[in-house]
Amino acid sequence: xxKISLTMNELFSGIGAQKRGIDLTGLFDCKVISxxxxxxxxxxxxxxIHCGLTKELIDxxxxxxxxEEMAKFxxxxxxxxxxxxxxxxxxxxxxxxxxxxxxxxxxxxxLSDNLGDISRIKTLSYADLWTYSAPCTDWSVAGKQxxxxxxxxxxxxxxxxxxxxxxxRYKCPVCTSENIQSTRSxxxxxVERLLVNAKENSTLPxxxxxxxxxxxVGKSFKPCFEEWTERLDKxxxxxxxxxxxxxxxxxxxxxxxVFAISIRKDIDTELFEFNKPFxxxxxxxxxLDETVDExxxxxxxxxxxxxxxxxxxxxxxxxxxxxx
Numbered sequence: 002x003x004k005i006s007l008t009m010n011e012l013f014s015g016i017g018a019q020k021r022g023i024d025l026t027g028l029f030d031c032k033v034i035s036x037x038x039x040x041x042x043x044x045x046x047x048x049x050i051h052c053g054l055t056k057e058l059i060d061x062x063x064x065x066x067x068x069e070e071m072a073k074f075x076x077x078x079x080x081x082x083x084x085x086x087x088x089x090x091x092x093x094x095x096x097x098x099x100x101x102x103x104x105x106x107x108x109x110x111x112l113s114d115n116l117g118d119i120s121r122i123k124t125l126s127y128a129d130l131w132t133y134s135a136p137c138t139d140w141s142v143a144g145k146q147x148x149x150x151x152x153x154x155x156x157x158x159x160x161x162x163x164x165x166x167x168x169x170r171y172k173c174p175v176c177t178s179e180n181i182q183s184t185r186s187x188x189x190x191x192v193e194r195l196l197v198n199a200k201e202n203s204t205l206p207x208x209x210x211x212x213x214x215x216x217x218v219g220k221s222f223k224p225c226f227e228e229w230t231e232r233l234d235k236x237x238x239x240x241x242x243x244x245x246x247x248x249x250x251x252x253x254x255x256x257x258x259v260f261a262i263s264i265r266k267d268i269d270t271e272l273f274e275f276n277k278p279f280x281x282x283x284x285x286x287x288x289l290d291e292t293v294d295e296x297x298x299x300x301x302x303x304x305x306x307x308x309x310x311x312x313x314x315x316x317x318x319x320x321x322x323x324x325x
Contacts (some may be wrong), residue, residue, distance in 0.1 A: 004030040008128040010206070012037045012119055012192060013137075016046040017303050019210065020134040034128045035114040041081040041090065041106055048109035068096045074226060078098030078117020079104060087182075104264050105199040119191045127204040134212040135189035154180040162190045163228050167197050189229070197234050209263035215244050230261070238263040241273050253285040 007029040011020055014036035023031045033051070038044050048054035065071065072092040081090025082120035095102045109115070116122050125131075152159045153173035162170040170190070172179055183262070199205045218226050230240045240263040266271060299307075 002027075004028060004052070007031045007130060008035050009130045009132065010035050010037075010125050010128040012131060012133040014038045014047060014113070014115070014132075015040070015043050015134075016049050017113075019050060019134065027151070034115065034126050037116050037122060039079050039082050039117045039118050044080065044106065044109045044113065046114055047115075048112045052109075052112035054109055054112055055183070059101055059108055062104070062108055065104055065107065068103050071107040072096055074252075075103070075106055075110070075117075077121075078110065079121060080110065080115075080117055082118065099319055103117050119188055119195075122191075122195065124198050124202065125195055125204075128206055130208045130210060131192070131206045132210045132212075133189070133192045134210075135192075152182050153178050156183050161225070163225060163232070167194050186253075191230055193236075196233075200236060205265060207265050207268055209233070209238060209240075211242075211260075211261040215257040215259055218242070218244065226259075230263075233263050237266050239266055239269045239271065240264075241275070243275045245275065246278075249280070250276075251279065252285050253279040253284060253288065 005028060007023070009023070009031055011017065011033055015038060017036075020033055021029065023029055028297070036047065036265065038047065066074070072095065075092045075132075076089065079089060081092070082088075092103065110117070112167070116125075142165035150159045151162050151170070153176060155174060156176040158173055158175040160174055165174065171181060173181065180291065196205065204322065216222060233240050240261055242259060242261035244257055244259050246259075247254045262273060
């Protein structure tokens, strides 16, 4: 069977699960044009899985720039940004070190064509498909459900960027400050900015693929999702979406996710349908090892310490309640 050629920009690329999924279909000869990721360990994993990054290659690669230039390269792309502490990673601290930390992360970015922080990308080269599964942290029921709101760090005003045009949303609607912070999930709206740019340059992709938690189309965030698909409609896309459970796709796991496929209207036949659910009989017990190496078990000493500490904490809590 002849495979269909497919070029791809993989935004929020992580370890490349979407590239992997496309490859596993066996239908496409998929070439990634660029990726966008700032999690430095995910970037290493991506380059190792998809691009041949090895320790040997890190040691033998002979086209490294200076350490100062590599530190600037990684800093400019905001690689390693810490969302919890809300501060960038300090790459300069590695300049005088004799290890190859800078080389490792620099080479991983080069091999995976990683452009880094999506908010710093001005334009994307043409690709047939963009995948843009933004972090689910602030949509998920397991998270704090901050949603996609942005916040002005000068006056602390929170606002929904979807209520503003792309060119206006980067200034606070109250104080006009440009010191704006997005939630992790709110980075989704950077995709619209890049799509607007692509439309102006006549490089709109043929297809868009979004995967995210089911709660994105739940009661709290469904209006935001619908507004997003309306934006895509204005940009020239028909969007088809469905909540799909892993257990209905041959995976022994109850894991629901929403998938949205957007097809450019000038090529859309309007015949797209999601696959029908199926059960191939595979169960979790079929994947579990019958014998497990002892190194994966907790030691007796650690177990005893855990039980002792657990009982001590519960005893203190009980005594505190009794006093009250």
